[in-house]
Amino acid sequence: MATIDVPEQVSVLADAEALRKACKGWGTDEKAIISVLGHRNAVQRKQIRLAYEDLYQEDLIKRLESELSGDFEKAVYRWVLDPADRDAVLANVAIKKLSPDHHVIVEISCTRSPEELLAVRRAYQARYKHSLEEDVAAHTKGDTRKLLVSLVSAFRYDGEEINTRVANSEAKILHEAVKDKEFNHEEIIRILSTRSKMQLMATFNRYRDDHGTTITKNLEGDSGDEFLKTLRATIRCLNDPKKYFEKVLRNSIRRVGTDEDALTRVIVTRAEKDLKDIKELYYKRNSVSLDQAVAKDTSGDYKALLLTLLGKED
Amino acid sequence: MALPVDIEALDKAFSGIGVDEKSLISILTNSNEEHKKSLRKGSSKLFIEDAKGFERSDQSSIKILKHQFKRFRDAVMLSVLHPWERDARLIEKAIRKGPKHYNVIVEMACTRSSDQLLGARKAYHSLFHHSIEEHLVTHIKGRERKLLVALVSAYRFDGPGVNEDVAKSEAQILYEAINNGEKNKLLDHEDAIMILATRSKQHLQALYQHYNQSYDKTLAQDLEGEGILKDTVECLCTPQTYFTRVLEAAVKEDADEESKRALTRVIVTQKEQLVKEGFIPNKIQDILLGLYKDFMLASIASGDIK
Numbered sequence: 001m002a003t004i005d006v007p008e009q010v011s012v013l014a015d016a017e018a019l020r021k022a023c024k025g026w027g028t029d030e031k032a033i034i035s036v037l038g039h040r041n042a043v044q045r046k047q048i049r050l051a052y053e054d055l056y057q058e059d060l061i062k063r064l065e066s067e068l069s070g071d072f073e074k075a076v077y078r079w080v081l082d083p084a085d086r087d088a089v090l091a092n093v094a095i096k097k098l099s100p101d102h103h104v105i106v107e108i109s110c111t112r113s114p115e116e117l118l119a120v121r122r123a124y125q126a127r128y129k130h131s132l133e134e135d136v137a138a139h140t141k142g143d144t145r146k147l148l149v150s151l152v153s154a155f156r157y158d159g160e161e162i163n164t165r166v167a168n169s170e171a172k173i174l175h176e177a178v179k180d181k182e183f184n185h186e187e188i189i190r191i192l193s194t195r196s197k198m199q200l201m202a203t204f205n206r207y208r209d210d211h212g213t214t215i216t217k218n219l220e221g222d223s224g225d226e227f228l229k230t231l232r233a234t235i236r237c238l239n240d241p242k243k244y245f246e247k248v249l250r251n252s253i254r255r256v257g258t259d260e261d262a263l264t265r266v267i268v269t270r271a272e273k274d275l276k277d278i279k280e281l282y283y284k285r286n287s288v289s290l291d292q293a294v295a296k297d298t299s300g301d302y303k304a305l306l307l308t309l310l311g312k313e314d
Numbered sequence: 315m316a317l318p319v320d321i322e323a324l325d326k327a328f329s330g331i332g333v334d335e336k337s338l339i340s341i342l343t344n345s346n347e348e349h350k351k352s353l354r355k356g357s358s359k360l361f362i363e364d365a366k367g368f369e370r371s372d373q374s375s376i377k378i379l380k381h382q383f384k385r386f387r388d389a390v391m392l393s394v395l396h397p398w399e400r401d402a403r404l405i406e407k408a409i410r411k412g413p414k415h416y417n418v419i420v421e422m423a424c425t426r427s428s429d430q431l432l433g434a435r436k437a438y439h440s441l442f443h444h445s446i447e448e449h450l451v452t453h454i455k456g457r458e459r460k461l462l463v464a465l466v467s468a469y470r471f472d473g474p475g476v477n478e479d480v481a482k483s484e485a486q487i488l489y490e491a492i493n494n495g496e497k498n499k500l501l502d503h504e505d506a507i508m509i510l511a512t513r514s515k516q517h518l519q520a521l522y523q524h525y526n527q528s529y530d531k532t533l534a535q536d537l538e539g540e541g542i543l544k545d546t547v548e549c550l551c552t553p554q555t556y557f558t559r560v561l562e563a564a565v566k567e568d569a570d571e572e573s574k575r576a577l578t579r580v581i582v583t584q585k586e587q588l589v590k591e592g593f594i595p596n597k598i599q600d601i602l603l604g605l606y607k608d609f610m611l612a613s614i615a616s617g618d619i620k
């Protein structure tokens with residue numbers, strides 16, 4: 001369930017005007033920006049951008065970029081973008097890092113629906129004049145590259161049908177691969193990147209039933225092995241995305257010095273999806289609410305925006 | 315008694331691609347039993363002398379005739395289906411039929427636009443309740459699988475702005491893969507597959523030019539005999555060469571049924587392209603017959619109708 005709190009009636013014109021007012025003159029009224037944008041869903045935010053452009057002949061996003069700074073600016077920027085466009089930006093940022101953030105690519109390709117991933121690929125092309133898979137291929141290597149390119153290129157069947165025979169045989173294949181630690185990478189990549197999500201869950205369940213532990217537990221190991229790390233992230237995202245996101249949040253806050261990038265990314269991308277469920281998982285795991293943890297670890301306007309997206313009442 | 319010219323006409327009605335319906339109507343409806351008997355006796359292809367004293371149909375020849383009658387129907391179906399469904403069904407059939415048909419998969423993946431290929435993938439979900447990738451990995455165990463999955467999964471950028479330096483260096487990568495390694499290992503060459511499956515067509519066409527300039531032969535020439543690898547490069551870089559090759563193979567003397575079917579597929583699905591390339595049906599029209607011929611020629615003639 002989503003966490004953002006959107007009012008019943010919304011006037012995008014009034015919103016555009018309010019944002020203009022917040023940006024004009026001395027200093028910026030960040031509270032006003034948060035109180036408008038923090039309470040609008042993707043469709044409304046898009047309409048506000050259009051209304052703003054109509055009224056003031058400038059791109060709201062460019063205006064916000066110039067008025068704001070730091071983590072707050074990054075968060076607002078990502079929040080205001082269209083979800084597909086946002087994912088394209090996140091993917092590009094992840095790819096272009098000196099040491100690419102493979103797990104972000106995994107996140108985007110495995111936790112979005114097949115149609116959403118297609119939209120991301122389109123948005124990526126429109127923005128960067130390359131295909132997503134081309135850029136991933138150019139910036140990664142080896143088996144990690146094979147896995148990531150396959151994942152971003154996948155257009156999974158989104159039906160409910162499960163073939164138990166296939167689940168059985170592929171659970172076996174995965175177990176063989178894991179046991180040998182030689183990891184027949186081809187087969188693992190093939191299974192993980194072509195099967196439907198329902199089919200994969202059946203396979204993972206079968207694995208757990210047959211061997212007493214989950215496949216991710218069996219993959220624990222050398223954290224230096226980049227392929228292994230990426231593989232684990234892949235299976236976690238496919239098997240239980242909410243649990244995966246809870247872990248990312250937990251790690252991002254726990255660090256000495258919060259990992260704002262990860263914190264922003266998860267909150268912004270899940271606020272309209274399943275952040276509520278993730279919050280519940282977080283509380284169960286950590287005995288403190290996500291709101292409290294975020295409040296403790298962040299400050300200023302950045303904190304205010306995150307808490308708003310988490311559903312805090314103004 | 316049937317005149318030799320009638321016997322010849324009957325043979326001729328079946329000796330092409332398609333069936334000369336008009337000729338058959340005129341011969342057969344004007345034949346009484348005597349006449350038909352001599353037609354049967356005179357036709358070496360369709361009838362054989364049975365030991366019990368009658369002209370028996372040669373079932374294997376009749377079976378082949380079935381294909382000829384089907385051509386018009388197939389042309390109609392290909393023509394009327396939504397392109398997404400059409401391409402999805404062509405791919406599914408090719409997967410089922412085996413290695414000799416993999417070029418059809420390459421054709422679908424590489425000669426369609428990115429959005430058309432996406433559409434075919436969506437249609438495939440609806441029609442067959444699996445993704446194309448899933449069916450490819452289930453039914454294809456050979457080494458072509460990697461390349462085919464990669465090609466079918468592509469959503470290539472379509473636009474200008476090729477980085478010539480990258481195109482040149484990737485031409486070199488392909489050159490080295492072909493000439494230094496073992497050619498038949500190419501299907502396992504990760505970098506080569508990445509280049510062919512992820513780069514835009516504009517980029518690959520620039521790469522093709524660089525290859526030609528740097529090595530005095532074309533990439534296609536260097537891949538002679540390499541089956542779907544050559545098909546892939548041609549479909550992406552010089553599609554008119556690929557389609558011309560397919561059409562010419564269809565009308566050869568000894569063309570098999572699959573090659574002939576390709577004629578329908580190419581003309582129906584590529585008619586706009588063919589017209590743009592200035593394709594003149596001279597070479598093929600002589601061998602076409604009947605309604606099928608009318609359909610094919612009319613398709614090409616109307617090819618520039620939007």
